[in-house]
Amino acid sequence: MTSEAGTEGRRTNRRGRSTREAMLDAAVTALASGEPGSVSANRIAKETGATWGTVKYQFGDVDGLWAAFLRRTAEHRGELPYRENNSAPLPERVADIIDILFLGLTSTEARAIENLRAALPRDPAELERLYPATAAELASWKDSWANACQKAFADLDVDPGRVREVAAFIPGAMRGLVSEARLGTYSDLDEARRGLTNAIVAYLDR
Known part of the structure; x- marks a missing residue:
C-alpha cells in the first residue's frame, strides 16, 4: 500500500x-x-x-511565473569563465566577457527577457509593489553580475572601483550593439566590439 x-x-x-x-x-x-x-x-x-x-x-500567481522564468534563464546563462588564480591576461578576459555577453544577448531567451521587462513597470517602487518576486529576481542579477566581474579580475592588479564602474555600463553598451545588429547598421560591429574591449582594458590597466 x-x-x-x-x-x-x-x-x-x-x-x-x-x-x-x-x-x-x-x-x-x-x-x-x-x-x-x-x-x-x-x-x-x-x-x-x-x-x-x-x-x-x-x-x-503571475509574479511567481515571471520570477521563475527569470530564475531559469539566469541558470541557463551560467557564470563568467574566469575565477581567481587563472593565467589569462586582462585583454583576453575582457574580450571573452564582451563576446559572451554579445552572444547571450542575441539569444531567444534574451529577447524574451527584453520583451518581459518592456511590459513591466519602469519605476522600481511600482515594480516591487506589483511584482515583488520578479523585482527581487531582477535586483539579484545586478549583485550577481557585479560579483562575477570582481571575481573575473580578482587576481590582477585592477582597481575594484573601476571594475564596478565597468560592470555597471557593459550590459547597456552591449544591448546597444545587439540592437544595432537587429535593426541593421552600416557600422562594423566586430570593430565596435574590439574598440569597446580596448577602451575597457585601457581603463582597467593601471
Whole structure:
C-alpha cells in the first residue's frame, strides 16, 4: 500500500515538474515573439493546454511565473569563465566577457527577457509593489553580475572601483550593439566590439 502510494506520488511529482518546465518553455517562446498579448500568463497556459489554475498551482500567481522564468534563464546563462588564480591576461578576459555577453544577448531567451521587462513597470517602487518576486529576481542579477566581474579580475592588479564602474555600463553598451545588429547598421560591429574591449582594458590597466 505504502509502496503504491509512493510510486503514485513520484509520478505526480514528475508530471508536475514536466508541466512546470513546459510552461516555462512556452513563456520563452511567447515572450520572445514580441507579439501583442505575448506577456500573458493565460496565453502561456493555453500554449501548454493548461489553465490559470495550473499557473497558480505551479507558480502562485503571475509574479511567481515571471520570477521563475527569470530564475531559469539566469541558470541557463551560467557564470563568467574566469575565477581567481587563472593565467589569462586582462585583454583576453575582457574580450571573452564582451563576446559572451554579445552572444547571450542575441539569444531567444534574451529577447524574451527584453520583451518581459518592456511590459513591466519602469519605476522600481511600482515594480516591487506589483511584482515583488520578479523585482527581487531582477535586483539579484545586478549583485550577481557585479560579483562575477570582481571575481573575473580578482587576481590582477585592477582597481575594484573601476571594475564596478565597468560592470555597471557593459550590459547597456552591449544591448546597444545587439540592437544595432537587429535593426541593421552600416557600422562594423566586430570593430565596435574590439574598440569597446580596448577602451575597457585601457581603463582597467593601471
